[in-house]
Amino acid sequence: MNAIKKEHLDELLKVYKEDRASTIARHAVSNTDIASAAFSRDTSKEMDFNFSVDVKTMSVTNQKASGRCWIFAATNVLREMIAKECNMKEFELSQSFVAFYDKLEKLNYTLEALIELIDVDYDDRTLQFLVQNGIGDGGQWDMFVNVVKKYGVCPKNAYIETFTSSNTRYINQLVNAELRRFASESRQVLKEKGLEAVRELKESYVDRFYRALVSCYGLPPEQFDFEYVDKDDKYHLEKGFTPKSFFDKFVGSKIDEYVSIINAPTKSKPFGKSYTVKYLGNVAGGKPVTHLNVEMSRLKELVIAQLKDNQIVWFGSDVSFYRDSNLGVWDNNSFDFKSLLDLDVKMDKGEALDFRCSQMNHAMCITGVNLVDGVPTKWKIENSWGETGRKGFYMMSASFFDLYTFQAVVNKKYLTAEELKAYEAKPIELKPWDPMGSLAD
16 A cells, blocks of 8 residues: 655645646635635526426425425425315425324334344444434435325424424434444343343334424324415315325325336446335335336436426435535536546446445425427426525526436326336345435435
8 A cells, every 4th residue: 555755745735836727726715615616607598597397386495404305395296286186375284294203113114124133243234334324314205105104294384393303413313322222232132031022122212212202393283174275365174184184185095106216327227127225214014115217318208298297296316516506506517626626526427326426315396397309408496495596496407417316206107018017026126225225315
């Protein structure tokens, strides 16, 4: 292993000091953040917010200091369905309600996985992956489906935000400390008292966590009335809903019509097959997280078909690079890190997945697209970061979309018979750390 030599650094520094471009770059990035300094306005003419297909949606939402983007995006999809049926101008579902039960179910799911692995060495890679990652706010579409089919949904005013629901760092830290304590404690209990005692211990953890969640998130609603004024200023009141009966009436089996498609152009994942990820889930016994891998051209066709039918699309993307929140733009061609710092983060999409340079980390809704001669040139994105961007909306360039969009959820009616058969086939199980098992937060 070769060490860095001080003499070499001295020579580099001498050359650097004599380079005018390096001096300009140093002055720029010492006074502002790197992305702002690298931003180029040469492509600003392409950043307008005109779209040939533009689904009108309600006011943007705000996940605040939490990783619940996937829940916000999914409840935004459902609220459009409900608002259309009820002729409402504005409406919002309780994201906190879904997050409450997601956290509870995640804990149970992970504790069950730890029991399954109770006999492996403590440094087993799968065990260490589970205890290191723990449970957080993030999730996938199928995880949302599992929670709402079991517990239902409710209007936001039936289960409002608390400080903890909007600021989840501390509760996540506490829960994961408990999770790791169980991983250790359960092994000692197994030696001393056997597996039945381990399961009793696990139930005590779940019970304590449930009480902690109620304290932090509030009493879960048992019954509520649905009260609203429609677009024609007509007042409506429907009494006596439970979250489950509300879901059954306004959503029900319609949620089963939607499937996850991904674009993962890696050698390990041939197109036209379905995939799942081991230990990726939240509800024990629920539907496995399942993805159909398709080429990017096909993913775009399916998304556009749904938009043309006036329905927004839940999707997952990597938003780590190339964002200007003031202009509301995601565009890889608008940032020139190469000229500024001689650093180039660009990689082939498949290589970026394989070597963990990129993966899905944020879920939003696609609400529009601009088509020129049938080809998408930019996409309209509804985010859940409040009023950032263009009053909560962003423009995503066509090249950014191709490189950094990994997942979309579309109605299965748009799939071909062959695609639907592939989706419904037994999915190929990927390892727990596969990048397609990443969670949107």
